[in-house]
Amino acid sequence: MILITGANGKTGRAVIKALLSKGEQIRALVRRTxxxxxxxxxxxxxxxxxxxxxxxxxxxxxxxxRAVYHICSAMNPDEIQIGQVIIQAARLAKVEHFVFHSVIHPVIQEMPHHQKKLMVEELLVNSGIPYTIIQPGVFMQNILESWKSLSEKGIFQQKYFTTQETRICMIDLEDLAEAAAIILTRPGHIWASYELSGPQNLSLSDMVAAMEQHFGHEIKVETPQDEMFAAQLKKRGSGDYQVNTTLKMFQHYNEHGSIGNSNVLTWILGRKPNDFSSFILRTLESKN
Structure with a gap:
């Protein structure tokens, strides 16, 4: 049986669906009844x-x-302590395979959540438990927060890009879930750390061009100021740590981008990962 922690988030749900499609027995850990x-x-x-x-x-x-896929909720101030608890439980249970959902480029310490992910990676490596560390790029699905505005007004609200030079590697969550299911169910993946990126390092103009192609009309871009964005996050229930960490993340992406390589994901999947255009088209078809 495979345990999925943080199971009710979008990543946990995607991984569960991929594992169920393979006939695996799943136990999902959620916080509330x-x-x-x-x-x-x-x-x-x-x-x-x-x-x-x-x-x-x-x-x-x-x-x-038998195995666990550990996901901590995004921007969690207690991620290191949670990692300690999960690793201790895995050790006591003599788990055969511990897969940790980390983040691309955890070595970048300017972003507090990357720092915490890296520290949990260290705890896992030192634990002696057979592990795989997955370091995914930004999910294409993150733009769905702006989907209503895109669909109804033709406005793409985003914080990732402030210059034409900024480039972000994005990965389709469905590809990540498929890769996770392969890693959890096929031999040969323990003692590995995998950086998982989609096939493109996208600029804002790349994304807008794909949207305009499939929506069939002009897309305008809005980038909210930090104060407005912070207020929106607090309205959704985010605490000060989550708000400040999210703003630091976007500041870093805007200055440096987040570049990745899709070779590892291609190897695991046995095919080319989904590109951004195909993601937009699939999403439009699912909404209609």
């Missing part, structure tokens, strides 16, 4: 609840587990 029904709508699986800082609850979630 009201999330159980929603996650069970994905298919047949066990669902358990518990706070990932609660060692006893996490230990119980690991009983009978």
């Amino acid at each position: 009201e999330q159980i029904e929603d996650i069970q709508s994905l298919g047949e699986m066990e669902v358990v609840t518990g706070d990932m800082l609660d060692q006893k609850a996490v230990n119980e979630a690991f009983v009978g587990i």
Whole structure:
């Protein structure tokens, strides 16, 4: 049986769907009981609840587990402590394979969440547990937060790009999920760290051109100021750490971009990863 932590987020749900399609037995760890029904709508699986800082609850979630895909919620100030709890539970359960969902370029310490991911990577490597570390680039699905504005007004609201030189490697979440399922179910992937990127290092103009091609009309770009963006995040329930860390992330991307290489993902998938244009087209078709 495979345990997915942070199971009710978009990444956890995508990985669960990919594993269920392969006939794998899944146990999903969610934080609140009201999330159980929603996650069970994905298919047949066990669902358990518990706070990932609660060692006893996490230990119980690991009983009978062969492998784990560990996802910590985005920009979590307690990520290192959570990593310690999860790794301890995995060690006690004698887990055969620990897959950690990290981030591309965790060595960049200007971004606090990268710093925390890197420290959890170190804890995992030093634990002696057979591991795979996955370091994905920015998800194409992140633009879906602006989809309503795109569809109704032709406006792409974004914070990643402020110059024409900025380039971001983006990965389709469906490709990430497929790769994760392969890594968890096929031999040969332990003791590895994989940087996973899509096939393009996209500029803002690249993205807008793909959107205009498939939407069939002009797309305008809006980039909210930091104060407005911070207020939006706080309105959604983000705390000060999440807000400040998110702003630091965008500041770094705007200055340096986030460049990646798709060779590793291509090798794992056995095919070329999905490009941004195909993602936009697939999303449009699914919404119609």
